[in-house]
Amino acid sequence: MTSNAPFAAIILAAGMGTRMKSARHKVLHPIAGKPMLRHLTDSLATLSPARTVVVVGALKEQVEAEVAGKADVVVQQPQLGTGHAVQQASVALSDFDGKVLILYGDAPLVPATTMTRLLDALGDDVAVAVLGFRPANPGAYGRIIAEGGAITRMVEYKDASPAERAETLCNSGLMAVRASDLFPLLARVTNNNAAGEYYLPDIVGLSLADGRRCVVIETAADDVAGANSRAELADLEAIFQRRRRAELMAAGVSMQAPETVFLAADTQIAADVEIEPFVVFGPGVSIAGGTRIRAHSHIEGAVIAENCEVGPFARLRPGTVLGKGAKIGNFVETKKAVLGDGAKANHLTYLGDVTVGARANIGAGTITCNYDGFFKYQTVIGAGAFIGSNSALVAPVTIGEGAIVAAGSTITRDVAADALALVRPDQAAKPGWAARFRALQAAKKGK
Numbered sequence: 001m002t003s004n005a006p007f008a009a010i011i012l013a014a015g016m017g018t019r020m021k022s023a024r025h026k027v028l029h030p031i032a033g034k035p036m037l038r039h040l041t042d043s044l045a046t047l048s049p050a051r052t053v054v055v056v057g058a059l060k061e062q063v064e065a066e067v068a069g070k071a072d073v074v075v076q077q078p079q080l081g082t083g084h085a086v087q088q089a090s091v092a093l094s095d096f097d098g099k100v101l102i103l104y105g106d107a108p109l110v111p112a113t114t115m116t117r118l119l120d121a122l123g124d125d126v127a128v129a130v131l132g133f134r135p136a137n138p139g140a141y142g143r144i145i146a147e148g149g150a151i152t153r154m155v156e157y158k159d160a161s162p163a164e165r166a167e168t169l170c171n172s173g174l175m176a177v178r179a180s181d182l183f184p185l186l187a188r189v190t191n192n193n194a195a196g197e198y199y200l201p202d203i204v205g206l207s208l209a210d211g212r213r214c215v216v217i218e219t220a221a222d223d224v225a226g227a228n229s230r231a232e233l234a235d236l237e238a239i240f241q242r243r244r245r246a247e248l249m250a251a252g253v254s255m256q257a258p259e260t261v262f263l264a265a266d267t268q269i270a271a272d273v274e275i276e277p278f279v280v281f282g283p284g285v286s287i288a289g290g291t292r293i294r295a296h297s298h299i300e301g302a303v304i305a306e307n308c309e310v311g312p313f314a315r316l317r318p319g320t321v322l323g324k325g326a327k328i329g330n331f332v333e334t335k336k337a338v339l340g341d342g343a344k345a346n347h348l349t350y351l352g353d354v355t356v357g358a359r360a361n362i363g364a365g366t367i368t369c370n371y372d373g374f375f376k377y378q379t380v381i382g383a384g385a386f387i388g389s390n391s392a393l394v395a396p397v398t399i400g401e402g403a404i405v406a407a408g409s410t411i412t413r414d415v416a417a418d419a420l421a422l423v424r425p426d427q428a429a430k431p432g433w434a435a436r437f438r439a440l441q442a443a444k445k446g447k
Contacts, residue, residue, distance in 0.1 A: 020230060053093065143157065261277070266284065289306055360386070401417045
């Protein structure tokens with residue numbers, strides 16, 4: 001049974017993150033285009049916590065800006081360990097006596113279902129519930145010694161015996177504790193250790209010494225993976241991408257080579273969309289069913305309707321909207337471009353700050369000249385219009401419905417509906433000129 005009792009969450013985000021070698025706070029580095037911390041708070045928000053407290057320290061202004069309006073912020077200064085960090089939330093939670101979930105801002109991929117399981121493990125007879133995991137390489141993680149889920153001992157690797165080091169169940173650091181137990185236990189934690197810090201896991205030992213029961217539940221190592229370096233950040237990215245690809249394919253999206261497709265955290269793709277290899281999605285993309293995204297395309301900030309085709313080698317930038325059955329072909333770039341139903345630009349085209357009517361055809365090499373070095377201007381192309389290849393439409397300009405722009409034209413004035421716009425000199429031919437030219441040049445070269 002899942003408890004609906006109110007709970008609070010404490011998120012630790014005070015660390016320096018020096019191994020990131022960055023001016024950006026560690027927990028604000030992105031996974032799939034979204035800050036790590038936001039991944040965690042978004043998952044947490046689905047459970048509707050009664051209170052969320054974020055503990056900050058180094059670069060605190062950055063973290064405060066990220067959680068503004070979504071959480072209370074407390075400062076840990078100086079930083080004297082995880083136990084000391086959690087203790088800073090005592091004032092913010094002084095009037096709260098329910099369960100408290102302790103999370104880490106640099107471990108962003110904990111599923112909401114796992115958070116719920118941890119809260120539910122904190123039964124009436126349990127002092128502390130701990131989230132354990134079994135990594136492929138337990139390394140220097142603290143070990144959890146348990147029998148039937150009941151913890152008998154938690155030990156740091158450096159203090160563990162050979163038998164304890166052989167145990168593969170490790171401490172993730174995530175816990176659930178009642179507020180009425182948490183802060184009194186933390187008040188008893190000492191810093192009598194090599195680092196001179198107050199360690200959060202020590203509350204388990206204190207509870208066991210009091211004769212109280214502590215339990216562990218297990219989760220997958222990927223659920224609690226953290227990032228303290230750029231390499232570990234890349235590992236988190238890989239975990240997110242694997243999960244999201246699997247979710248989309250289970251929902252009816254086809255991917256020929258899923259390991260080559262990269263998704264943003266908010267990418268929305270409907271069933272019966274086909275995605276070819278080497279496609280990258282930036283934030284803000286929504287794709288309706290029946291659409292095909294061809295290889296080597298990059299799509300960001302775009303809304304794509306049913307039965308469209310994009311690519312290969314297409315770039316859709318923010319503000320792009322494709323109507324039903326629209327087509328964007330190879331080496332076409334769009335930006336703030338709205339294409340009506342059935343409109344198409346098949347090759348080698350730039351469409352920026354433009355509205356294209358239904359069934360209009362944009363020929364190869366066409367560009368909308370939307371920028372004069374100071375301001376952007378709008379181009380409007382009417383329904384059913386035909387823009388010939390290698391045309392330049394100098395904005396602001398309107399091409400009327402059904403109009404035809406002849407190939408090679410530079411259009412600087414509006415074109416009426418159903419009119420032909422032809423802007424190029426008459427073709428002239430000079431018989432024999434090419435042969436005479438080659439003979440003259442060859443003679444010069446021979447001297």
